[in-house]
Amino acid sequence: MKPEDPTQSAMTEPTPTARELFEEALALPAARRAAYVTAHCADPVQRATVERLLAADAAELGHQLDRSFDDLLACVSELEPEPPIPLGERIGPFTLIEKLGEGGSSVVFRAEREQAGVRQTVALKLLRHGLYSEDERRRFRDERRALAQLRHPGIARLIEGGLTDAGTPYIALELIDGVPITEHVRALHLDLRNRLMLFVDVCRAVEAAHRALIVHRDLKPSNVLVTREGEAKLLDFGIAKLLDTGLDHDATRTQHQALTPAYAAPEQFQQGQITTATDVYALGMLLGELITGQRREHGDPRTPSSRISGTDPDALPAPPKTVRRQLYGDLDNIVLKATADEPERRYASAGALADDIERHLADQPVLAHPPSRWYRARKFVARHRGGVAAAMAFLLAILAGLGIALWQARRAEIQARRAEAVQAFLSDVFRANSSSQPDPVKARQTTARALLDLGAGKIDGAMADAPEVKLSLLRLFGGLYDDLSLYDESVRLRRQAVEITRELHGTNAPEVAAALVELAGSMAGSKSANEREPVLKEAVSILDRNGDFTSATRGSLLRKLSIYYQDTDVPRALDYDLQSVRVFEALPPSADLAESLGDLGWVQHHLGKPREAIASLQRAVEVSKAQQGAKNPELPRYYAYLSDAQYDALDIAGAERNARAALEGIEAINGDEPADTAYFMMRLGKLLASTARTRDGLALLKQARDRSLASKGADDPGQTLWAQFLYGEARARSGQLREGLTDMGTAIANCRREQPDVVFLATFLESEADAQMDSGRYQQATDTLDEAAQVRTRHKQAHGTSAFNANTATRARLELARGHVDTARALLDELRIEGDDAVSWMRFEQELLSAEIALADGHSESVAKLAAEVRQQIAGNGLAAYLKACAARADLVEGMTLLRARQAGAALPLLQRAVSLRQATFDPSSPKIAEAQVALANAFLDLGDTGKARALAAAASTIDAAQEELGEHYRRPLRELLARLRE
Template sequence: MDAARWLQLSPHLDALLELPAPARARRLDEIALQDAALAAELARMLALEAGREDFLAQPLVVPRALREGSEVGPYRLEALLGEGGMGQVWRASRADGLYQRRVALKLLRPGLADRSLRMRFAREREILARLAHPHIAGLLDAGISAEGVPYLALEYVEGEPITRYWQRLDVPLPTRLRMFRQVCEAVTHAHANLVVHCDLKPSNILVTADGQVRLLDFGIAKLLDGAAPRDATRTGTRAFTLHYAAPEQIRGGPVTTMTDVYSLGVVLYELLTGLKPYRLKRQSDAEWEEAILAHDPVRPSQMLLRQSELKADRVQRQALRRRARRLMGDLDNIVLKTLCKAPEQRYPSVEALSQDLQRHLDGQPVRARPVGALYRLQKYVRRHRWAIATAGAALGVLAIAVGAVVWQSREAMEEAHRAQAMRGFIVGVFEQAGGTPGDRALDLRALLDGAVARGDRELARQPRAQAELLGVIAGLRMGLGDDAEAKRLLDRQSALMARLPSLPAGLRLDAAAQRGQVLRRLGDAQGCIDTMIPLAPLAAGERRHLPASVAEFQSQLGRCLRARGDVDGARRLFEQALALRRETRTPGAAVEEIESRLDLAALQADIGRTHEALVGYRDAQARLEAEAGPRHPLQVDIGRQMAAVLRRQGHPGRAEVHLVDTLAAAQDLHGAQHPVTLGIRRELADVLLDQSRFRDAAVPLRHRHAVLAARYGTLHPELFDSHLALSQVEWQIERLGAALGAARAVTAIARRSGDGARTVRGLLAQAQLLHEAGRSEEARPLLLEARALRSASAGAADPLVAEVDRALGEVDAALGQPGAIARLGRALHFLEAGYGPRDPRT
């Protein structure tokens, strides 16, 4: 068995070996629901343990039954205190009469040959030998019995778990905090000796009758000085207690002193509220892991208030409310700081946590502050970017964002002043925009502009906060389809970030992904690649710590590579992002996983595997409906992509059905004038044109054109495609003047922007209209100009050159020019090669 598999199996096997047969069977059934292969392998190993004498070289049970009165080395066993997969703990006393003292005798299962477990036991002996502290149960003796059983004789602590002690005696809050500081002192001593406990929980923290704390069980502790071989700690790092484990332990990431800070935070939460930090519907391991990795803990005071609402007894209800009020503010903030998902956002040490608790007891300001609202907002925007595309949702997000800026940046202000500043900032932005926070008709773009301007004033000396705000507002701008304005904001963000001496990896990756996305949407895929590639090594190194940010970075870079035609490079990144999102249980991860599946399906369409692409789209559609319902904004994107593939397959009628439904959903979600809705109108017009339903196609085209012209002006580049499509439709419904006017506008827009390909399109459109009107002599010079322009840059085999050649062949045939038939034959060949034989352009 390889090390990785044993790393996965070992903690489960330890836990199962502790259980009686009925409970063991139930636990195996629970594991099977999540991982059938894992459950089967565990069952096989348990069967070996039960039926083979040579399992793990020796039986995992004591060959000579230990009982009260048995002797192990110089100790006589008095009572079994506990038993686990690794061994047993007995209360014992000296049998040789050298001195009279009770000990806690920890025994490794006799004959156990598994190297990692023996090393774990030896490492615990080494760790305890380092530690000498009044609040740590110390090592008194160690040895091996005559039968070869390793043992550790530890200080025997006659006490009870700290949670039970506090509940039984109803210990006052200040006393609880002082007692918890004893725990912090013990853990700080361990950290000073380069030892991380890794399994802090109430059952490992006992309180004696005189109120003194003793910290126990360093069985899976980790040395930080590299004294232990690498494989000596790897098995142990997964043998934690799930409910008290830090996110990095769940992910298998590096364990540091801040891992113990998190576990102490869970213990403190339980000591203050009697409950654990997360509200779960079920209590499965999978749900616990998801909560630890992804869910925000409930504020302790809020947890008590919720509990008070469940109490029928008025006295109990009032008592819980009084307790909740005592936790509000400092203690809420202290606990939540210990429970931050990212280690660097927790207290830098257990000593710092202890000092903050003492500051609270002394009535002094504490270091802990509420978790940054702007940071939470950035994560929300990324997770819910599809929903934020709607103006109403964006308005709500902005109301949070503009308030969060001042609230987060003015850490020196008192709480009341901070809240007042937040309210004033929000109201000020809405007043400047000429509306109120509840006014959905408010011009959201004006509101965003006001937020930027006000942020510039308020955050002139806070470049990082200003950069974060610009990223949030740029995301909202992209949601509204304002990509050019989003890029301008991101340019400013880049300039601000360049001034800062250091930046968190997550902010750097998120900013690069956002900038790459907007560059690609503006047609600059190479600029996207140039922006993101330098940060690829950083992303690779942060896969364990920042899986959501890395997956988003990989997705955006993959889309840019796809836009540049690098199918293999894009596929690798899409597959890596999908794997990360499968592993990451964060809010929004399921929908983001579906996005990755869509990326892979789109690649299938790119290489002509349209059937496989449709299968991928349908699978994503079903998954999304099961996860988020039928009206999720991502369903709009799926509908558009499916319609594009059906059109490519030569099924415009089926594509039309998808687009009609998709248009209705887009109007409901985004509104009639949103760029997404306007884009679908254009796509619907295209499939109607494919079916020669020109008058029907004119309706969505004219609607879209009117909105765009009102927004940008008639000769803006955004109207290029609209003029081009209208020129075709107006001609087909016998409006030649309008058709030629639209075609000339196409050419004028392209020439003004210096876009050669678009200039060719405009010239081709004008020439085709003139030819159809019987004015072939006027058409031919336009086609010759178009052909010369395109072939010079793209070569004679380019599909657009072939389109021009086809039109030129038709004009030459009408004018009786020699070589017309040969030109048409060459054009057909290159059209089939470029677009496929069933494409409408062929």
């Protein structure tokens, strides 16, 4: 129904509002709008507002029609703007980070909240009107609950909503990074078929909302975004209804529904009943724009195919002539049916519109086309092309009773050919080995790796006429390479497997998603690790399109997503692991469940939750044993992860037991294969080196480093990288500073080159800074810690949280070494200890640092108390054999405090024990041994035993001379001791 002509209008109706006048004038031809406004608007202020709105629309050549009335009003309003909301303000549980946009009825911010250590980013829409009556608040809460229950992968979900203390409603929505669907199809020059398939996804999302009795009421391109992965996401579902339930107290707007004129259905202009047909109309308008490259005007009777002339060719899915032919008929009728003025003439639902488009894509008759026998016959022939006669012959064969027998015979023939192809292929591999090894003995001694390489090299040119067989062999050989940790070789084969799977099953088949998941798994340990993201996102898109959210493939994909994010966003990785575990727990028990539990435990451990990690990993061990037996290749990994978690929980005996079980398990399965054993050697070596078994730990770490270099090469960004770093870190901490820094530097250079944006780079840098400090490179250590802090910040780890503890503690020790006691004390206050465990690594560090700062301040009572607590905790928890370094540090700081108090007799036994413990823990060249020897020598001097003092000074001087670089905090006390001895 069109607005009345101004020449026939009677002024007997109530005075229209600015919104009514704008929307009704907009529906008229441009030449008639001014006269209409003049005739219907007696108020000059109101008339000026409407004229500015129309002028704003004309100035943008109609693009403002994509926006709601409230947005346009905000653009031209002369009213004094509301005071800006400052960034950093808290709205409910959210903190405002950045303003993303604003309109007449709301302002949208990027906002964040943190719960249980997990940071969540949302789009927070803060409405401009308040809710003051209880009835309004209740209505808002009811609508919010209804919207929060709407769950669909194609709809940006409403996360939370609430009211501020001032009664202002806010809505937190999933933050979508995407572009409007019209911009997406234009930017990528999508062809017609792909545009229609993308539009079908939009319709399915709308259909899901309609089933939940929620109507959008403001569908338009800016509310349909397409992500970088090609997924359509609908925004603001149901928000229009929230805005329309009497929440706006502006008298000019309370009776109006939120709409965008260019896409609004006639009933919205006429204040009619809003139904699902309203959204169908907007979808029809959107479809017309997607396929023609231009928006259809209201009331335009032309078909889409007749409106191609004059369209920018870049906006079309094909050349104009081709598009006109493609649209003529079915698509013309579909758009016209969806945008019929009368709701009852439109499609009954968004799903029905999607079904008709899918029928068109499948060359089936569409409901929008007038029924006709000739039309249906033509569609049938189009579907089957030249195969109609062959189909008839096949039907006659079936009727004759021969069809099934022929099919079975053909299947048996195919299976026989496959078996022959596999047998011939494998025979050819062994014949090739024999021909390249004239000596029969040497031929029999060829390793499995050599045969594997030989076979893999022959797959490329083999079985061109049997792609299913070739695919099976590619997957088999890829898995064998994975078992040998030869991931680069596996990736090459799995890429081929993906392409063959596409050819066999189609681009969007679940089988393709499964092949992509396998490829991503192999890439994780390869030089292609940084290329996983598009592979994983394509797999997600395929499974979403197929409605698959509960299969084993989905569970495996979630686990691979967790592995991908473990290096960059650990909280996100945790969420994916929890989802993966839930998927596999709902399926029959399997090794997949054990793998998901294992990864979950690993992530929980790295989030500082060792108790939760231990529970998950113990269950992974149990499930793995039950499903695959006590001797399976995955079990050692779960033992190793369990060992790490137990180490962090200070169950050192349990950690060592499981680390050894992991190494013994892999050796029992794969023998002495370097690539397999090196990984588990390195983990056991790290544990031993850090718990007073330095010599044994360094020996294992060196073997692991050498084996990794031999089997994977120096540039390997996985195992070699870690083996090189852990060996260097252990050497530096043992006292081999120069050698340790060299090894760590090599690993860090590898990391910067191959994986420059992983969070564990911060861990590497913090250890490097610790060694730089001991070497006297104070400024370099500061710069290194700053770089590590930047890495952590980029990965959303905040200062003053437990994630920053290692950085903060190292920086505090550095400031103390430089004599900046006040700065060190301030940093000490930033350490965060989560949980209520009385004993933990970080609690020991905090107490010992506190004691060392108190020593520098001369607070002897605090030192004695803190040192005594550390010794008591170590002894009381059975850790004396493992935490010798901590105990020595406690003895040293208390002994030095007693020396300053001129109590050399009381200090002597503490300092003697400190020297003994450090000699048992560190390399003979360690400056920490010299540090304790200097303190003990001062005690002997105070007691008058110059001979023992000189002997200790000589030993400390030997260590000092052996270190090319050494921190002034080590060398200054030695110089002062030697000066005393010369007196």
